[in-house]
Amino acid sequence: xxxxxxxxxxxxxxxxxxxxxxxxxxxxxxxxxxxxxxxxxxxxxxxxxxxxxxxxxxxxxxxxxxxxxxxxxxxxxxxxxxxxxxxxxxxxxxxxxxxxxxxxxxxxxxxxxxxxxxxxxxxxxxxxxxxxxxxxxxxxxxxxxxxxxxxxxxxxxxxxxxxxxxxxxxxxxxxxxxxxxxxxxxxx
Numbered sequence: 604x605x606x607x608x609x610x611x612x613x614x615x616x617x618x619x620x621x622x623x624x625x626x627x628x629x630x631x632x633x634x635x636x637x638x639x640x641x642x643x644x645x646x647x648x649x650x651x652x653x654x655x656x657x658x659x660x661x662x663x664x665x666x667x668x669x670x671x672x673x674x675x676x677x678x679x680x681x682x683x684x685x686x687x688x689x690x691x692x693x694x695x696x697x698x699x700x701x702x703x704x705x706x707x708x709x710x711x712x713x714x715x716x717x718x719x720x721x722x723x724x725x726x727x728x729x730x731x732x733x734x735x736x737x738x739x740x741x742x743x744x745x746x747x748x749x750x751x752x753x754x755x756x757x758x759x760x761x762x763x764x765x766x767x768x769x770x771x772x773x774x775x776x777x778x779x780x781x782x783x784x785x786x787x788x789x790x791x
């Protein structure tokens with residue numbers, strides 16, 4: 604009888620200890636905030652490797668790139684900050700929404716993406732991203748997507764992911780477990 608009561612007391616204390624640890628962790632853990640994207644101006648976009656890859660992925664994308672090149676490679680410059688405690692990959696495609704006389708949205712790409720994987724950001728890191736745009740008037744907003752990096756930035760890690768990421772790039776599907784983040788509305 605005494606042994607059973609001792610076991611019950613120890614189990615109760617263990618449960619209280621675990622509950623206390625979980626409660627303290629909940630109180631001490633800051634909520635994870637999504638990355639921020641702040642529009643900081645306009646620029647002439649970079650015509651790099653990602654431009655050719657985007658152009659080859661679909662006839663509609665080739666027409667977009669040709670129009671973008673014809674109109675002067677205008678790009679919106681965004682400052683993106685990773686506010687997570689882990690590294691992320693910002694997907695190399697984004698969507699531009701435009702409100703105005705003729706509302707529209709279209710798929711575009713990160714002109715200055717260093718690779719077809721997108722842009723790698725460490726915790727707290729800030730990067731400038733160029734998002735190609737076609738001339739338009741009205742309020743605009745960009746929608747970006749990102750996923751948590753489960754591996755590093757080294758060549759072996761990239762080679763290990765090559766097939767999956769290549770397929771996702773060509774099919775314009777975001778990586779698994781992706782999250783969206785938005786810029787503020789801005790005028791062009």
